[in-house]
Each structure stands twice: as structure tokens, then as C-alpha cells.
Amino acid sequence: MSSPPTDGAPLLSVRDLQVSFRTRRGPARVVNGLSFDVHAGCTLAVVGESGSGKSVSSLALLGLLPDAVAEVRGSAVFGGDELIGRTEEQLRRVRGAGIGMVFQDPMTSLNPVLTVERQIGEALRAHEKVSDEGVRSRAAELLTEVGIPDAASRLRAFPHQLSGGMRQRVMIAIALAGNPRVLIADEATTALDVTVQAQIIELVARLQEEHGMGVVWITHDLGVVAGIADHVLVMYAGRCVEEGAVDDLFDRPEHPYTRGLLGALPVVDDPRPARERDDLVTMPGLPPDPVDLPAGCAFHPRCPVRADARCATEVPPLAAVSADHGEAHRVATFYAGGDRA
Amino acid sequence: MRGRETLALLFRSPTAIVAGAVLVALVVTAVLGDSLAPHDPTATDVSNRLQSPSTAHWFGTDELGRDVLSRVIEGAAVSLKVGAVAVGISLVAGVLIGLVAGYYGTWVDDVLMRLSDVLFAFPAMLMAIAVLAILGPGSTNAMIAIGIVYTPIFARITRASVLSVREEVYVRAARSAGAGDLRIVGRHVLPNVTAPIIVQTSISLAFAILSEAALSFVGLGTQPPDPSWGRMLSEGRGFIEQAWWMAVFPGLAIFVTVLAFNVLGDALRDVLDPRQRSAMAGTGVTP
Amino acid sequence: MSDVLVRASGLRVHFGDVRAVDGVDLEVRRGETLGLVGESGCGKSTLGNALLRLVEPTVGTVEYDGADVTAAGRRELRALRRRTAMIFQDPYASLDPRRTVAESIGEPLAIHRLHRGRDARRARVGELMELVGLDPRNGNRYPHEFSGGQRQRVGIARALAGEPDFVVCDEPIASLDVSVQAQVVNLLVRLQRELGLTYLFVSHDLAAVRQVADRVAVMYLGRVVEIGDGAAVAAAPGHPYTEALVSAVPVPVPARERDRQRIVLRGDVPSPAAPPSGCRFRTRCPKVFEPCADHDPVLQPTGPEQQAACHLHGVTDH
Numbered sequence: 001m002s003s004p005p006t007d008g009a010p011l012l013s014v015r016d017l018q019v020s021f022r023t024r025r026g027p028a029r030v031v032n033g034l035s036f037d038v039h040a041g042c043t044l045a046v047v048g049e050s051g052s053g054k055s056v057s058s059l060a061l062l063g064l065l066p067d068a069v070a071e072v073r074g075s076a077v078f079g080g081d082e083l084i085g086r087t088e089e090q091l092r093r094v095r096g097a098g099i100g101m102v103f104q105d106p107m108t109s110l111n112p113v114l115t116v117e118r119q120i121g122e123a124l125r126a127h128e129k130v131s132d133e134g135v136r137s138r139a140a141e142l143l144t145e146v147g148i149p150d151a152a153s154r155l156r157a158f159p160h161q162l163s164g165g166m167r168q169r170v171m172i173a174i175a176l177a178g179n180p181r182v183l184i185a186d187e188a189t190t191a192l193d194v195t196v197q198a199q200i201i202e203l204v205a206r207l208q209e210e211h212g213m214g215v216v217w218i219t220h221d222l223g224v225v226a227g228i229a230d231h232v233l234v235m236y237a238g239r240c241v242e243e244g245a246v247d248d249l250f251d252r253p254e255h256p257y258t259r260g261l262l263g264a265l266p267v268v269d270d271p272r273p274a275r276e277r278d279d280l281v282t283m284p285g286l287p288p289d290p291v292d293l294p295a296g297c298a299f300h301p302r303c304p305v306r307a308d309a310r311c312a313t314e315v316p317p318l319a320a321v322s323a324d325h326g327e328a329h330r331v332a333t334f335y336a337g338g339d340r341a
Numbered sequence: 342m343r344g345r346e347t348l349a350l351l352f353r354s355p356t357a358i359v360a361g362a363v364l365v366a367l368v369v370t371a372v373l374g375d376s377l378a379p380h381d382p383t384a385t386d387v388s389n390r391l392q393s394p395s396t397a398h399w400f401g402t403d404e405l406g407r408d409v410l411s412r413v414i415e416g417a418a419v420s421l422k423v424g425a426v427a428v429g430i431s432l433v434a435g436v437l438i439g440l441v442a443g444y445y446g447t448w449v450d451d452v453l454m455r456l457s458d459v460l461f462a463f464p465a466m467l468m469a470i471a472v473l474a475i476l477g478p479g480s481t482n483a484m485i486a487i488g489i490v491y492t493p494i495f496a497r498i499t500r501a502s503v504l505s506v507r508e509e510v511y512v513r514a515a516r517s518a519g520a521g522d523l524r525i526v527g528r529h530v531l532p533n534v535t536a537p538i539i540v541q542t543s544i545s546l547a548f549a550i551l552s553e554a555a556l557s558f559v560g561l562g563t564q565p566p567d568p569s570w571g572r573m574l575s576e577g578r579g580f581i582e583q584a585w586w587m588a589v590f591p592g593l594a595i596f597v598t599v600l601a602f603n604v605l606g607d608a609l610r611d612v613l614d615p616r617q618r619s620a621m622a623g624t625g626v627t628p
Numbered sequence: 629m630s631d632v633l634v635r636a637s638g639l640r641v642h643f644g645d646v647r648a649v650d651g652v653d654l655e656v657r658r659g660e661t662l663g664l665v666g667e668s669g670c671g672k673s674t675l676g677n678a679l680l681r682l683v684e685p686t687v688g689t690v691e692y693d694g695a696d697v698t699a700a701g702r703r704e705l706r707a708l709r710r711r712t713a714m715i716f717q718d719p720y721a722s723l724d725p726r727r728t729v730a731e732s733i734g735e736p737l738a739i740h741r742l743h744r745g746r747d748a749r750r751a752r753v754g755e756l757m758e759l760v761g762l763d764p765r766n767g768n769r770y771p772h773e774f775s776g777g778q779r780q781r782v783g784i785a786r787a788l789a790g791e792p793d794f795v796v797c798d799e800p801i802a803s804l805d806v807s808v809q810a811q812v813v814n815l816l817v818r819l820q821r822e823l824g825l826t827y828l829f830v831s832h833d834l835a836a837v838r839q840v841a842d843r844v845a846v847m848y849l850g851r852v853v854e855i856g857d858g859a860a861v862a863a864a865p866g867h868p869y870t871e872a873l874v875s876a877v878p879v880p881v882p883a884r885e886r887d888r889q890r891i892v893l894r895g896d897v898p899s900p901a902a903p904p905s906g907c908r909f910r911t912r913c914p915k916v917f918e919p920c921a922d923h924d925p926v927l928q929p930t931g932p933e934q935q936a937a938c939h940l941h942g943v944t945d946h
Contacts, residue, residue, distance in 0.1 A: 049805040163896040193667035193832060195893045198876040202892050220806055223878025227885035246882045264810035266839035268877045273859045274661065274840055280810035286775050510721040517682055518736040518790070519709030532726040
């Protein structure tokens, strides 16, 4: 699964994406120059805590942020077309058919008063003319494909009659309706129980293999990422602070923030009893306020290393530290390569 | 605590400022009443009856030669007093009923809410007239009648908010710490249901003043010779063709007051809604 | 002094048809952290609430420090409330938005008339704030001025105000960001060791439970299906459900994740209003065999410090 990206051109190529929101207190700079590529058949994981800008980035790509408050700059090329600055009409063709999206909360992202069939049907009709009969059979097919047994009768169900896992499967079926080439899963398993999460992860992996989709998995959960990602991108305060092939990044994390995140995770199969365990690694303080980002590296006020005078004045560039698996491992810190504490 | 913040947000809305200014002016007028009035509001002057507005009588005179402006000023006190006392009655009774019904639920809730449904089912005016038929006319009884009529609204609104606040985690937290019902209701429930009650108070004040005017109009409220806007409107009706100012000025006074209370109520509703509030204020986090 | 602080026997909590807790025997030992894991709807929160008598048991008893508190009257309940406390999941909802954090933290003191007098109470609240890593000078601020992690610290300070012996932590880190979770977990662990507290740590997150809990109890559909030493339960689960749960927890090590044999359970949890006959897990169990439909298994030893309710260890009936 973690084969390096195929040599072909990326399906989606994002360069220097910037998003800011107008607020009463001034512009909130939520995404500050994000670049990534999504390749067919590969999974890119975008990792970050709440407020890191990871979800806003994907919404910005699809033009789903309200124009009145959000300003989006940069470039995102999908299938040869630029997405940023497109009209609503042009973007609608891309949503679903080109890029499908699955959100965190399957209860609120489904319309509670419409049947499953109506909601899948809406997605099918958005991209082509289909008869009622066609919708029914295609919807049933999709439900079967996402692992919902007894699809024909489930079509008549309303969202509240389904379990959380079922609802997320329906959301995935809706995302698949347009045969997307890229699937963006935004915290798609966060609201689910772990055993259900395992089902959904397995499902997405299977669909990816069958359809050759590029998958962008947006999550705060490094554990999930370790199992499914080919390439990982860690975000902090709207920037990529580190990215690389999944093994590189987990085995040799370079950025103090990445190390902090990994150290903060309790490990289920650590054989030591609780009383003999070390404290979890913590980072003091909070992520910065996007209206009032600190000068220099946004992480420096919380950074345990802060080894360089430039930390407080210059934004460290994202620079390659190695390219072990043919894929660059890049990190934005003045500290990379130093001895590891 | 939050009071100052609420006021600060309220003053961002120009209509709320105007409404607030009108109401402050009204209260000042009501308090100063006698000293502001250019003439004695009850002094008759038959030689000067039905005078149109002039520099001597800005609002003209009525059929007994009384100065309409002075009577409108004097009426402000009557209207505001009736409104305030009536709403005070319904506020206290309604909030108490709503708290008890919402907090305890079960049969207490059923009994109290069915009773208030019965009150609610009658048209407000009919209900007030019925109460006054029992108590007898007069401004004191009008206050009581209006107070009774508006009690169910407060009971309903309070109950609805209590039902949701009762389930809040912080109420469970207080209970887990050993807090008794009195403490939970007094310290946690009541402070968290005040917003809709404040809004309703403002709107009910408008309705109460209107009801007093209506009751006085039909002769059941304020009794002559005391001026009340409703009474003056009623008296002016007979002279609408010869002396429009007799009805128009008290009518305008009612209109402006009711409008001001309504506008203020709407503005309060926006400001006290926590979702609106955070959007308006942009709350920061303590580092 | 017995080493059992809290004991539930034959405990059932039913809400109408829904059998949230349906026959649980459980002991919480003095000074330990007992982790209670399970997925949403398994009844773990209800069980935590029932142990504090915040919900009334339908059947069964709860003993606290040797005394039956199931039928405790007003005064006894009040005394119990001082010796027990709860930390809630959502630090946004669990603090009254209209009271300052010092007022919230001081509330148990006011209720139980501890540290009486303005100055004594203020001093105690300041002490509690320092204990949980908050600046006492921020006491007169309101909850909305604090971050999620700080609010959770306020909730913890409030729980500790009355110097309780037993604290139920109900998903205390579920709504927090990863880096903040670690802070709160460390804090809870430190406080327990410093103050000699007994914890019931209720969570859906087995990795977090392993980090803090000496023993772990696993719940499924209203029952405790396995209980035992934390390391033992995670390393050698005695119940197929525990096995599936352990295998589903993601590990942040790519090589291990790739090699892991993940047990993916079929279908959904049945409704707690109509649990399956016999073993409740049998409809999803990969190891189901013929006694499972007819016999309702009881907890039986599978190791020195471990019990599981599964017929694989010998057929039993509830």
C-alpha cells in the first residue's frame, strides 16, 4: 500500500494555497501557503489539530467557503483545469464528478427528511440525466458497493434509522455517485467507534484499489494515518511543517511539532502497566490565534527546542532533509538534522 | 457581569439606541410629569374648547378646553405605571410557574401547563374584560387583569428554557457535587433562562400599554378625570371630524411607545442569543 | 479497611425498554484506576453515573466503602456526594456559562460548607487552580474566555474541591485535541498519585485507558464482558470482543499497522432494547459456536488477574 507515488502527473496539484477569513478583529490567516499533490491510487494524509487549517484547505479547493468572508489565493490544478477563482457553475462540475467529499459527521451531513435513495439520486442526477429506474438500480448498486446489506430496502430508509457507521457508508456512496478521481475524507471516522472506524478504513482502501482513486485523508489521528497513508503532511497554523513518505515521517520525525504529536499518543500495545509508564509528551500552550500569528515560526512559542535565533523572526522554509524512498522528506525548521532530544 | 457587555453590544445597533432614547425620555416625562406639563391637565377652560394646535396649546385642547399636550404627558405616567405593574405581576407569577413546571416536570408540569393553556385559549382582551367584570373597573384592577392575562406567556417561555437548561451538563455537574434543587434552580437554571424572559418583558410591556389603552377606551380602565392615552383616544373618537388632534396625539404616543419597546425587544433578542453574540463580539481565548 | 471502595452487585439500569446496564457486578479497589472501555451505547457512562447514584439503579445494589448506598436518604446522599466526584466529557457544556470559574470551582465548597468565609474559600479555590495548573489570577473570568483544555482543568479542580476519594472520569479527554489530551491525561495521573484518589476512567479509547488504568473492564451491550489487569487484557484478550477492540485501535507505527491482523467485525451493535439471546456478542462474534445462542456466559477466570465472559473458556450460564 505504501508504494511511492507513481511517476505519472498528479490528479490534483495544489500550490501555495492561502485562505483568510475576514473577522471583526482583522484577517484570520487560516491557510498560509500550502502545496501538495494527489496521485492516482495513493493516499495523502493531512494531519493537524483543530484550527490547523486542514479542513479549510479542502473546502477552499471546492469553492465551498462563503465568498463573503473567505479569501482564497494560490493555485489548484485538477485534470488540467485551475479550480481557484472559478465560478460556482464550473466548480459544480468538479464537485462529485471530479472530487468527492466525505465529512466528519454523517448525521448532520445527511438531510434528515429525505430517504437514502433521494439523497444518492440527487448526487447521480447532478452529473447526468438518469431515469427514476436508473437512479434506483444505480443507488442500490452503490449501497452494495459500500457494504450495506439488503440495499433495496435500505434505499427507503431515513438517516435516523441508520447507525453511525451505516450513515457514513451512505455518505461514501453519495461521494462515489459521480465516479470521482479524488476522494477527500475529512475526519471521516472521527465520530465513529473504533471497530466501525476499522470497517470504514477497510472500505475506503478497497474502493481505492478498485477505482484507482487518489485519496486525501484529513485527520487528527496519527494512528489511523500510520495504517493507510502513503504520504503524510503535517499542518500547524496553516502551514505544512513536515511532509514525507509515511515510514520516513513516523520513523524519523524531524519537526519538534511532529515529534510532540507522536509523543502525545498513548500506545495500546506498550506492554508496561500504567504505573510504570512515562508521562506522555506534552507541548505547553495552545496553537496560535490565526488573527495574530507570531512572527517567525508559528510554533516557536511552544517549541521545546527553539535552537536558533531565527525562530522568532523568520519563517523556516520547507526544505528536504532526505529522499530515501524516492520521495522527499521535507521539514520546515531551523533545527532539522540536529541531535534528537 | 455580562450586563455591561450586553449594553455595549446593544449600542452597536442604531435602532436600539433610538428606541432606548425614546423610552428613557418617556420615563423622564412620566417622572417629571407635573413640572413638564405647560398646563394643569385636569383644568377645564370651556372658552378655549376644541382649539387646534397653536403656540399656546401645541397639541390643541379637548372638548372641555383641557390642554392635550399636558394630558398626554400626564398619561405617560399612567400608561407606564399600568404597563410596568401589570408586566411585573405576570413576570413574577409566570416565571415562578414556569420554573416549577419545567424543573419538576411530571404531573406538576401537566397541571400548571393545562391551567395556563386554559388562560391562553381566551382572546387576551376578552379575558381582561372578564376579569374586570368580576373585580370592577379602575386602573388598579386593570393592572391585575392585564397581569393575569399575560402570565401564561411568561410561564410558557420560562418552562421551555428550563426544560433545555435542566438537561445541561453543568446542571448535572452541580447535582453530582451535591447541590439541592433550590441551589440548582437559583444559581444555575434561573440565570441561564433570563435572556428570553428579558426579551418577552420588553415586548409584553408594549402589549400591556396597548391593553390598558384598549381597556380605558372601552371605559374599564383608568377612570375620568385622570388622563390615560387609551381614555383620551376613546374620548377623541367622538370629535375626530372637528378635532383630529384629540385622538391623534395620544394615539401617536401609544404607537411610539409600543414601537420602541418592540424594537428594543428585538435588539435584545439578537444581543442575548449566544450564537449571535460570539459572532458579534469575536471572543478571544485567555492565553 | 477493605480494599474494595465501590462495589456494584447485580446492577441493572433500564430506561423504558432500553437496558443500558443489564446485570453488572463490578469492584473498584481503593487507590486504583479502573478503566471502563466500550463503544457508544454500551452503557459505560450509565454505569459510571449509577455508581455515583446520579441515575437510579433499576435492580441491584451499589456499596460505597462497605455501606449500601442504593437506598441512601437525603443526608447520606449528600455525604456521598462530598466523597465522590465526576469529571465530564465536554468542557464547554459542563461549566455554567454565567458563573466565573472561581465560582464553579468553589461550588462544592459552598454546598458542603467547607473552608467557610470569603478569604478561606478564595484561598482554597486559588490552591485548587494551582493544583491543576491554572493561574489563580484568572479565577474571576468566565468559561468562554478559556480554551478547551483549560476548561477541562477547571472541571477537574471543581471535582477535587471537596477532597473526594472516588472520581468518575467520564470520557474526560474525548473532546480535546491530541496535544491537549496528553496534558490532561498526565494531570489526571499525577493528581491520582499525589492525592491517593480512586478513579473509574470511562473512555472509548483503549490506548488512553491503557495509559492510565491499572485494571481494565470492557463493556458490550450493557454487560462487562472482560475485566483484568490492563497489560494482560490488551496483550492476551480473553473475549473475542476485546480482541476485536484491541486489533481495531490504530497504532502510530506504520510497519506494525501494515502487519497487523485486524479483526473487522461485521454489522452493527444490536439494539440494547432487544439484546440477542445467550451471549450478547454472538451476532457479530467471529468465533461463535453452538452454545452461544442458548447460554448467557458469566465472567470466569482466564488468567491470574483476568476474567472473561465467553464460552470458549467453558460453557456457563448467567
